[in-house]
Amino acid sequence: MKKVILIISTLVAVVVLAYLTCTVIVTQGETVILMDFGKPVQQISEPGIYLKLPYPFNSVERVDARLIMLQPSPAEFLTADKKNLILASAICYKITRPVLFKRTVRDQNGLEIRLTDLLSSHTGLLMGHIELSDLVNVNPGKIKFGKMNRQLTELMKRDGKSLGIVVEKVFIKRIMLPDENRYAVFQRMKAERNRIAKKYIAEGEEKAQQIKSEADRTSRIIIAEAKRKAVVMRGEAEAEAMKIYSASYHKNAEFYNFVRSLEAYEKMFNRDTVIILDEKSPVLKSFFSRAKNAGK
Amino acid sequence: MPGSKTKTVVLISLLLLLVVMYAGSGIFSLQSGQRALILRFGQVVKEVSDSGIHYRLPAPIERTIKIHIGRVQTVFIQERKNDNFERFTGDENLIIIHALISYDIKNLTQFAFQATDVKPILQSAGQMCLSRELAKMTVDDAMTTGKSVLRLVIKEQMQQLLDEMKLGIRLISVELTDISPPEKVSTTFRNVSDAWVKKQEIVKDAEGYTNAIIPKSRGKASALILEAEAYSKEVVSAAKGKVDAFDRLLIEYDRNPQVITDQKRLETMQVIFNKCKVSIDANPKESMYYISR
Numbered sequence: 001m002k003k004v005i006l007i008i009s010t011l012v013a014v015v016v017l018a019y020l021t022c023t024v025i026v027t028q029g030e031t032v033i034l035m036d037f038g039k040p041v042q043q044i045s046e047p048g049i050y051l052k053l054p055y056p057f058n059s060v061e062r063v064d065a066r067l068i069m070l071q072p073s074p075a076e077f078l079t080a081d082k083k084n085l086i087l088a089s090a091i092c093y094k095i096t097r098p099v100l101f102k103r104t105v106r107d108q109n110g111l112e113i114r115l116t117d118l119l120s121s122h123t124g125l126l127m128g129h130i131e132l133s134d135l136v137n138v139n140p141g142k143i144k145f146g147k148m149n150r151q152l153t154e155l156m157k158r159d160g161k162s163l164g165i166v167v168e169k170v171f172i173k174r175i176m177l178p179d180e181n182r183y184a185v186f187q188r189m190k191a192e193r194n195r196i197a198k199k200y201i202a203e204g205e206e207k208a209q210q211i212k213s214e215a216d217r218t219s220r221i222i223i224a225e226a227k228r229k230a231v232v233m234r235g236e237a238e239a240e241a242m243k244i245y246s247a248s249y250h251k252n253a254e255f256y257n258f259v260r261s262l263e264a265y266e267k268m269f270n271r272d273t274v275i276i277l278d279e280k281s282p283v284l285k286s287f288f289s290r291a292k293n294a295g296k
Numbered sequence: 297m298p299g300s301k302t303k304t305v306v307l308i309s310l311l312l313l314l315v316v317m318y319a320g321s322g323i324f325s326l327q328s329g330q331r332a333l334i335l336r337f338g339q340v341v342k343e344v345s346d347s348g349i350h351y352r353l354p355a356p357i358e359r360t361i362k363i364h365i366g367r368v369q370t371v372f373i374q375e376r377k378n379d380n381f382e383r384f385t386g387d388e389n390l391i392i393i394h395a396l397i398s399y400d401i402k403n404l405t406q407f408a409f410q411a412t413d414v415k416p417i418l419q420s421a422g423q424m425c426l427s428r429e430l431a432k433m434t435v436d437d438a439m440t441t442g443k444s445v446l447r448l449v450i451k452e453q454m455q456q457l458l459d460e461m462k463l464g465i466r467l468i469s470v471e472l473t474d475i476s477p478p479e480k481v482s483t484t485f486r487n488v489s490d491a492w493v494k495k496q497e498i499v500k501d502a503e504g505y506t507n508a509i510i511p512k513s514r515g516k517a518s519a520l521i522l523e524a525e526a527y528s529k530e531v532v533s534a535a536k537g538k539v540d541a542f543d544r545l546l547i548e549y550d551r552n553p554q555v556i557t558d559q560k561r562l563e564t565m566q567v568i569f570n571k572c573k574v575s576i577d578a579n580p581k582e583s584m585y586y587i588s589r
Contacts, residue, residue: 028405028409029409029410047339049338064412067417068412069413069416090420092420135384138386138387139386140432169461171423172427174423174427175383175427175431182382185389186390186481189435190481192389193485194484196488197487198491200492207498208499211506212506215505218506218510219513222510222514223513225517226516226520229524230524231524234528237531238531240528244535262560265568269571269572271571271573275575277575
């Protein structure tokens with residue numbers, strides 16, 4: 001019985017010891033480097049359990065194989081049309097071949113310095129063939145932003161291979177202007193805004209004038225139309241009156257003319273008219289003839 | 297040897313207890329909003345999403361990674377104020393744009409093992425999409441319709457980028473918290489919107505003028521018509537009256553022409569002489585000369 005226990009205990013101890021010294025577990029998202037007396041011999045990125053020789057024959061180093069962001073500080077470049085632009089970019093990469101990575105740039109810090117330099121020189125090269133209007137344009141067809149980003153990514157990917165990393169993405173985050181150019185843009189913006197403000201006012205006044213003229217025109221038409229109707233109505237009424245008069249006229253033309261003339265005289269003579277009557281005028285006949293007769 | 301036997305039993309029991317305890321170390325619990333990945337020798341074999349008590353094989357065979365998944369996370373895209381922090385619009389204006397991105401986890405394995413930290417990736421991707429889309433718009437479009445248009449476009453583009461990178465993230469929304477002109481030119485931008493309001497006012501005034509003048513003219517027009525109508529009635533009834541009077545006179549005239557003629561003539565003269573200046577003269581030719589001088 002004791003023997004059995006002893007065997008089991010020994011077995012457990014051996015298994016535990018073997019596990020601790022002769023295996024290595026590679027977790028997802030990391031790469032493990034097996035080193036033979038400090039010299040890297042194997043890199044494992046597939047997750048699982050692997051056998052190794054116990055220390056000091058084999059030692060283990062774990063490297064994070066997940067995506068890392070590098071955001072170098074913005075740098076200034078010259079475009080094809082000789083404009084200074086500041087570009088802020090970011091690189092997203094992962095370390096896939098840590099042995100190569102260690103050999104070429106030693107550590108994270110070395111890598112970042114190297115990537116920053118590479119990014120800067122590639123960006124500078126690409127910017128030399130590009131104008132501001134290729135990055136910024138109201139006509140989307142003329143924008144080469146996407147193309148440039150792709151080219152930059154390709155270049156960085158290519159260079160990344162020799163550093164033991166995979167460049168996943170390059171982001172051109174922002175295009176900026178140096179301060180002095182920036183203030184020039186502000187001035188232009190101000191001028192443009194003022195122009196627009198003036199244009200709005202002018203447009204408003206134009207529209208208002210148009211509306212007012214239209215209103216004036218309409219109102220004049222309304223009045224003119226009314227006047228025309230009024231004239232027609234008056235004319236019609238006068239024609240009717242004439243018809244009425246002429247009916248009477250035909251009853252006795254001579255007497256009608258006589259009465260009508262008398263009426264006309266009443267209107268023709270006014271208070272300023274001076275009538276000079278001959279004493280012999282028949283009008284005054286009744287006045288004087290009786291007297292003459294009396295005098296005989 | 298009863299003593300030795302007891303010893304053995306105790307030893308076995310102890311060993312069994314150890315085994316049970318070792319096996320039991322695989323029990324773990326999950327709170328709500330938590331999810332767990334079970335890794336067997338470093339490789340994901342199972343994802344547990346129900347809260348409660350669960351079991352996995354004891355270490356070192358299997359282990360768990362617990363991640364809070366329930367809550368929506370946010371990340372800001374906001375440049376430092378003292379920085380050169382504007383972005384270009386398509387017409388080479390500079391404006392300030394800030395965004396708030398909210399997201400949650402859609403694939404736990406990808407989220408856990410694809411990137412060390414997703415926030416800077418989200419920020420960079422968002423910044424790039426913002427810059428790229430803004431560079432196609434005019435400043436006026438950006439500040440008016442931009443907010444609603446950009447939101448959707450940027451969310452879509454960012455999601456595509458995140459999916460390409462297999463980050464296991466689902467964007468919930470991209471909110472543009474601020475689109476405004478730089479402080480140095482903000483007053484002129486305000487002037488433009490003031491001018492726009494003024495323009496509306498001017499036009500409204502003109503419309504007011506129209507609304508006042510047209511009814512006034514209509515009133516005047518109907519007054520003219522009414523007047524003409526009155527005149528027409530007057531003229532016609534005057535004619536009728538006169539004709540009526542004439543007809544009566546004519547009856548008398550037919551009966552006695554001379555009397556009526558003389559009578560009418562005198563009546564008229566009476567009226568005329570009453571209002572005119574009358575001078576009676578023996579030699580009218582000289583007086584004529586006097587008047588006309």
